[in-house]
Amino acid sequence: MVSDLQGNSLSGATTAALDLYEGANRAFNLYRGDPIGLIDGAIQAAPDFAMAHILKAYLYGVATEPDATLEAQAILARAKTLSLDEREMSHIGVLELLLAGNWTAAALALDKHNINYPLDLVGLQCGHLMDFYRACGRNLRDRITRVLPKWSAAVPGYSIVQGMYAFGLEECGDYGRAEATGRQAIALEPLDCWAHHAVAHVMEMQGRAEDGVGWMRTREACWSGEDNFFRVHNWWHLSLYHLDLGNIDEALRLYDGPVRADRSQVALDMVDASALLWRLSLLGRDLSDRWQELAEVWDQHADGRLYPFNDWHAVMAYLGSGRDQDVERIVTAFRAEQGEAPEVARWARHTGLPLVEGFVAFWRGDYATAAERLQGARFIVNSFGGSHAQRDIIDWTLTEAAVRGGMKHLAEALVNERQALKPHSRVNRGFLTRLHQSWSH
Structure with missing residues (x-):
């Protein structure tokens, strides 16, 4: 055999x-x-x-x-x-x-x-x-923990297991061990994109934006090749560091360059594109042409049934491009009663729907409704949807809604929350400045 x-x-x-x-x-x-x-x-x-x-x-x-x-x-x-x-x-x-x-x-x-x-x-x-797809941080770590004693450097693939363990540790907030484990994995296999991205996540969560830029740039040759399925996601991480440093033009340049230049039709790449454009729009950039291109590509994936995390990101593009009929198509699919439905239908109805409704309300200037929907929808861990870094867009949008909507006490509470996590972020400091200005009037 x-x-x-x-x-x-x-x-x-x-x-x-x-x-x-x-x-x-x-x-x-x-x-x-x-x-x-x-x-x-x-x-x-x-x-x-x-x-x-x-x-x-x-x-x-x-x-x-x-x-x-x-x-x-x-x-x-x-x-x-x-x-x-x-x-x-x-x-x-x-x-x-x-x-x-x-x-x-x-x-x-x-x-x-x-x-x-x-x-x-x-x-x-x-x-x-x-x-990862169901946002189960504990099992990202513990699935690997349960079997790790069976592995050793003598077993082929050990570095890959270490890279997965690093990401699980990071999603559970064990940042020191996550970074050390990720670096060990990369020392064994420099081309391990998952281990590299685990360390990138640590730096993102700790607000170490300058370290993050250095980490990405010094290892760029290992993750940016044309045959690298993870390259767009890693460029997205680099863009997030630049946003925290206040380098908005550089983040937009990265969007127009390696994030979106090849017009990828891969859903994971399009999620990153929507998420970056939404952040840039929160910072006041006019992105209408870019939204239009992205929305057209989303049509082949956004069916409101397969995976709500993707559909939510498609809605961002539909809102940005003014395609209200497609927003309604996704919302209708999420609201539909489906009897003995699969788990993804429950995700859509119970978590995806308030999330999408909150983003729709925000885009249309109904900040009170946006805040009401997003205050609950942001707690989607162990339901669906990627990493802590990806889900931060919910908290950012909620905070922006509270500030724009003049909800001073809620805004202050949310800004305090963000400042405690990343005090050096130019984005968070901008919230703090605007909050102080609103209180002074």
Whole structure:
């Protein structure tokens, strides 16, 4: 029986197909290169290679894009006809839950899978991504903690596991250990974009904007290549540092350059583009042409059903481009009663809807309604939606609504909150200045 680099058996694999499969795995681990092309090569070399089909289904399944999800469902149907061992059958069960829109159930099934197969790197990485997409900071850390003693530097992929652990530590607020672990992972594998971005998150959360710019620039060659799936997200992080330093023109230059120059149609890249444009608009920039371009690309992904975090970011672009009919389309989808609906429908109705309503109200100048909706919607951890850094846009918008709406006591409380976290941020100091000016009148 052929086995992977970590010693897991691979049903239907051949030695020739194994090399292509491991190449695809490495590309996935590092978020660079062409994992789909490599995995297609493995399947061509060994059509009954179960884990090759399973990995391909995961790659499409975690893309959070409607067309990719349909492709994943077709791949899964093929995989279920193959001869499978217990580990591979376990993956099939996870994929069935994931592709039905039940992210938490899928993540919990992978918890059990990871405990039973602690050296299954595909299972660990896909579970880590599911924890990220549902904003479960504790499990981003503890999924890795539970299996880490089984790993060592002698096991291939150890640095990748360390990189995931670093991000989990960061999302749980353990910034010192997160940075140290991320740096250790990068020392072992300099091309590990996830570990690099874990350290970037630490600096963002600690308000170390100058350190962050230095961190990104000195390692730029490792994360900015054209074959790097994570490059736009890392450029986005660099833009956030510049916003905190008051370098608004530089952040806008980065948007027009590496963040959006290639007009990416990848949902994750478009999330970053919407989030950066929204922040720039809060700072008073006229971005109408940019919003229009982005809104048109969002049309292929924003269906109001697959993943509410993406739909919310599409709404930002629809608002910016004046496409009210598309805003209403998403809101209507979020409000729809769906009976025995998948988890993502509950996310949309109970968390996504007030979030979108708050942003719509803000854009239209109804700051009281915006504040009312966003005060609750900002606490979406363990529901859905990315990292603490990504979700900060909610708090920023809420604070802006309170300041613009003359809600002095609420504004003061929110500004105090932001100042305590990042006292040197030019954005937060700007809030403080405006607050003092409003109190003086």
